[in-house]
Amino acid sequence: MSLVVVGTVAFDAIETPFGKTDKIIGGAATYSGVAASFFTKNIKLVSVVGDDFPASFIKDLNTKGISTDGLQVKEGQKSFFWAGKYHIDMNTRDTLDTQLNVLLDFDPVIPESYQDCEFLMLSNLMPSLQKSVIERLRKRPKLIVMDTMNFWMDTQWDALMDTISLVDVLTVNDAEARQLTNEFSLVKAAQKILAMGPRYLIIKKGEHGALLFNKEQVFFAPALPLEEVFDPTGAGDTFAGGFIGYLAHTRDISFDNMKRGIIYGSAMASFCVEKFGLERMLNLTQAEVEERVQQFVDLVQFDIELV
């Protein structure tokens, strides 16, 4: 029984008020997979890279318990590349360059060894490709989590709605929740999105935390107040990876366990933003994760005896 993570494995070039990088390794599935690997060692990656992608990093992923049998390496082609620049508030960014390269004709291949998929993480990707992965798994996973973004709302509305209707948990940010529903109130937006198919909705609010909704309940997890957000790239993917990794580890998809998953996801994301790209995630210990989760407990814990 495994966790399959589908999405981009890519190069990024990042500029923030604190500095800039050359090409470094990024991609939604990379962040999600690495974050999930802190909780489970049975992770299977579906993605595509060019022959410019370092084999050593693929080995690093394997060492973390991430199978790359479903990672296609396209000879003579280049990996997906994104360059962006963050502004001082770190909530807005400009895309400086996007080179789709291998993504242009990506057709996800599901190795036979992936058919035991119990948890499926559909990281941000063309909605039709996300759907194709669901269809290519012979048995429906116990839980399908889907991330998406405003770009697909602007350009592939029908395909997006189609895929959203098939998943259990949708994750979007607050602006995207509003765009999806034309509702300013996140509570109203949540109810509309839950009517589109997903049983659970996570609304990510960056530095302001995250909300988990089902039709009856709502849970809020703060982001950890940080001295510095150095680079937000991959924070949302890291959050999602921590979330589904924790659920896969515990194999419990109750609302109460999803709360814990969100706390673990938030803890992972709080590390991710401390350094450029994956740097902090690749130098993170289990003990640090547990210590940070304790900080979340301290941050929100209070006792009130109601009269």
Place this chain on the structure above:
Amino acid sequence: MSLVVVGTVAFDAIETPFGKTDKIIGGAATYSGVAASFFTKNIKLVSVVGDDFPASFIKDLNTKGISTDGLQVKEGQKSFFWAGKYHIDMNTRDTLDTQLNVLLDFDPVIPESYQDCEFLMLSNLMPSLQKSVIERLRKRPKLIVMDTMNFWMDTQWDALMDTISLVDVLTVNDAEARQLTNEFSLVKAAQKILAMGPRYLIIKKGEHGALLFNKEQVFFAPALPLEEVFDPTGAGDTFAGGFIGYLAHTRDISFDNMKRGIIYGSAMASFCVEKFGLERMLNLTQAEVEERVQQFVDLVQFDIELV
């Protein structure tokens, strides 16, 4: 032993995307006093109004356990009046009209019966007037909470710094915390503000909740996700009133009790925004308050057993 609330008692005219009001009763001290009256019945108001202010409302305050011996009524003068318009996100507003009227030469009078003040709420007001109230109390209160706003940062920096250095708890919003310190990170801003004098700092983030800092600890309380924010006027003052009212009721100024105070303050504020002006606060029951606090518990409560 009493809670003294200092600040404006005024008229407002409010426009939101949901509608508009004629002149209705408002004012920072009004909101704070009414919110605090849910927790303690020994509240003493220091403010000033003109003879246009309805005596019936002053009686209503008395019925709620709010003494108005320190509320000056200036014959032949008009009450402070503010008119404003909120935009769709409810976080930004334009001031349409400000008529200072009686505020122009307001000189706070502290009746002898107020000298037992144990908790002092300095609602938003000219910093020099806030300071004069501290000076006119013969015995320093057990806890002084001060609210302020960007306007005084722009126009009366030195007087503001002077007053801030005298208080125990400062409440500002996130933009104001950044303006006070030139720090974008709220964690860094908090440490700088705590170095200005206050032992505690509350940063209000509107729909994103509130943070409580001292030099060693931080606590986060969310805002309740609401279907609709109808009118945010007075929400911050209501929050502060609920906070200090709860502390005055329990007479416990520990960090742990301040956490509870913030939850109660957040609960009160979540009611305030449901209707125009004070309307919801004047039609609120103790049972509803307790029920809402339970919603806050449910919203953030999770159990994690750390390994």
